[in-house]
Amino acid sequence: MSGPSTYEPKTGFTRWLDKRLPIIRLGYDSFVAYPTPRNLNYWWTFGAMLSLCLAVQIITGIVLAMHYIPHVDEAFASVQRFKRDVSFGWLIQPIHAVGASMFFLAVYIHMFRGLYYGSYKAPREVLWILGCIIYLLMVVTGFLGYTLPWGQMSFWGATVITNILGAVPLVGESIQVWIRGGGAIDQPTLNRFFSLHYLLPFVIAGVVVLHIWALHESGQNNPTGVDVKSKADTVPFSPHATMKDLFATSLFLILFGVFVFYMPDALGHADNYIPANALQTPPEIVPEWYLLPFYAILRAVDFNVGPIDSKLGGVIAMFASIAVLFVLPWLDTSRVRSMRYRPIARQFFLIFVVVCIALGWCGGQNPGRLIVPATYNATLNWVQGGEVVEQPVQSAGEAGWDEAAAEAEEAMRAQGMTLVATTRTGASVGTVRGVRGGAPQSASVSAPSSDGLEEAITEAKEEHAAAAPYYMVERNIPGTFTVTNLSQVLTAYYFLFFLIILPLLGLRETPGRVPETIAKPVTTQTEGA
Amino acid sequence: MADAGAVGAHEEDATRRDFIYIAAGAVGAVGVAGTAWVFVDQMNPAADTRALATTEVDLSAVEAGQQIQVLWQGKPVFVRHRTADEIASAQRDDYANLKDPQHDADRLLQADGAAGKPEYLIIEAGCTHLGCIPTFAEGAYNGWFCPCHGSVYDTSGRIRSGPAPENLYVAPYVYLNDTTIRIG
């Protein structure tokens, strides 16, 4: 794609420099003369926004580091001081915090665009893998950065995520202690997380250079997925692509600004305004929104598979969900790049997008929450009047208790008593109670949740309190569909999409008619319009 | 556009094009400059630094011929209880050939302009050359001597020889009562 350089130094100095360090030539060839497919749509402008996001995060981050103190007693206060007392701290801190969210928003759109238009396919496999590496580094950097304000979410998020590493068999615990620098999250952890959080963005910048290098080697993909064939297919990068990128970026900045100025805390969590407290876990721990889908996948595995327990299973599923992206170029067998010409694949892709968003929703919910409303019923049986009979039960030993209790209950029932029940008060002693005579009564209660049912039962008991000392409660617990169940279904589709649908579909589907060149459909369209 | 001739339309286009490019470029430049200021200004002293505490000193604890060093806004300040000899020597030199001429009495003025007491000299301890702390009772004038580059000050803290350009700065202070001063 690059072809021979068309740069011609015009002045004496640039000619002199070009012989010694052809840096202007490099810039000219990469960002001015670089041929860009003429049919790129707005989905292709997110690369520029991502460059901007990285720059914004690095600049605001360096500024924050000038005022931040990585000490467990000072970190929270130093952020507060930055926001209150440092000139423009009230502006720079939210830019950095909101900027992380904007960065991930843009990267997700960028990745979905690559998925839809087949930008991972040959000859762009390395380009795609470099992108996956950048994303992975972003996740790690985002996590490390979230620890630094040293609020409750910082602390407990770090605790939970480092515990994930403990799931690795054999060496997990050693790695966990190594990462933390101690048995728990503490000063050593904060100090090293700060150091790494400062380092990684520059590593990202380095990989971005490789990403752009690989892009310029293979050339940009385009909405048709058809290779560029001649000069008629392209326009020079500047000013055509730059101007479009600048315009789209200005719209992106408006969204960015709305969050920074009017909802600086909307994307964060209130609990992170509570200073870290190692003695108290917040009622619910959720990661930042951009990690919620992976959190849902982690929690979806609530069952053991053979020797793999649910904790390790969840960790494997979570890492696999990112790892699968790395091998995607070899999973998709289709010879057509763009899903524009793959009608069936397009349907599956749209479902995939919805699944990812739904996984994000699940990640933010209480895993036990019911998706489908259910009715919990209970029947209370009691006896009006009658006489309560109490007898001690004694078993020979601890092991014989169940048998002794059953015998005692059976004996009471044989005497015609109702509502027989035993209460164990020691290893081998207890009381058996039953009611003799009286009129059997019953009542039903129902509620939409398990807690609600218990409340209703308690209420019903209070209502009849005077009349009946004992109740026999039969609970009907309906089959439920919880957030965890939904996450399981969604996780299954996530992996199905990459591991089964894309490989099989590519072999079986009949794609639509693909244009021969980029320029061809474009010209016909223009003529038609 | 249909009415205009081909050449006219072309020129009009060029004008319009240039206007858009220049306007966009200018507005963009304003945005970049405004943003740059945000990142420059954050390095200026923060509000808590600017509002740092004042420092109070009890003078009765300083014997004649002694000096103490106190910290005011992170900077060392000399509080010197001068002897009669030192005062006399400082006043005698008011009309000497000074590099940075100043009368001893003017160096004792309080921050509010009221006269100070000749016994107590309150000066910032940083040498006006490059900021080292001079030691006392050294050098030809029985005042301060800076060990870093050899500046010599007299008993009023005025520069007499060496590379320092100015007299030691008088710290802004006021008497709260006969024996207590507040610096800042």
Add this chain to the structure above:
Amino acid sequence: MLRKFAIAAAALSAAVVGVAFAAGEAEHPHDYPYSFDSPVGGYDMGQVQRGFQVYQQVCASCHGMDHLAYRHLGERGGPFAVYRVTNHETGEPELHVGQPAHGGTFVEVTDNPYVRAIAEAVIITDADPNSGQPADRPGRISDRFRSPFPNEIAARASNGGAYPVDLSVITLARHGGADYIRSLLAGYDGQTEGVLHHNPYFPGGWIAMPPPLVEGAVPYADGTATTVEQYATDVAAFLQWAGDPHMEQRKKTGLVVLAFLIVLAGLLYLAYKQVWRGESH
């Protein structure tokens, strides 16, 4: 698929009565129309001043605000910020609390008599500069708000084991923000259980803090009603300001920045169209 299981509940009915301890969901706070709710709304500084008075006279005896210093009250955007204005009738310069509608020059907080008076009325325990021993002295504007307790252990010991949390960023640290604080403070219903007090707005329903506000306990100079509800409203507004003191500046800057970006986006759109004129794409 109904999973059915029967559980025998043998409990003396008498023991059941009185256990209304069911946790349940906390009641949703009332949505009070605060001046700062809207995207362009600022603080009602009179309200924030009254709220500070309530904090100082009631809350401060147990709750610290470690991230605030007295000088914050008189800095730009603070409730006691002072401006020098010219009196219309006499032509004499005078001090005006709060930003006047037009004109007026901001008086640096070091020269702000109100903030100095507030700080000097507080007793701060500090190391004596000469002896190094702990000693009391009047507060300075650079002092942080006085902490009622030297540390968390002392705070718990004085409050029956409960820790009165720091209030610097409390409205940001609680769902519902100022509305929650206001509803909570005015929401006690009088039930008690040992040292706990029932409050429907508190998650779990039982809170260790006794009802702090009493009608008429804090005298207001501006004639505002001295009811519990008014105190709660005002102190929540003060805490909102304390947690987000630069909000007014942020909203104003945001307006300028967004207007600027919209103009820039418009110009860039035109430039983009101009560049692509005649190019098929």
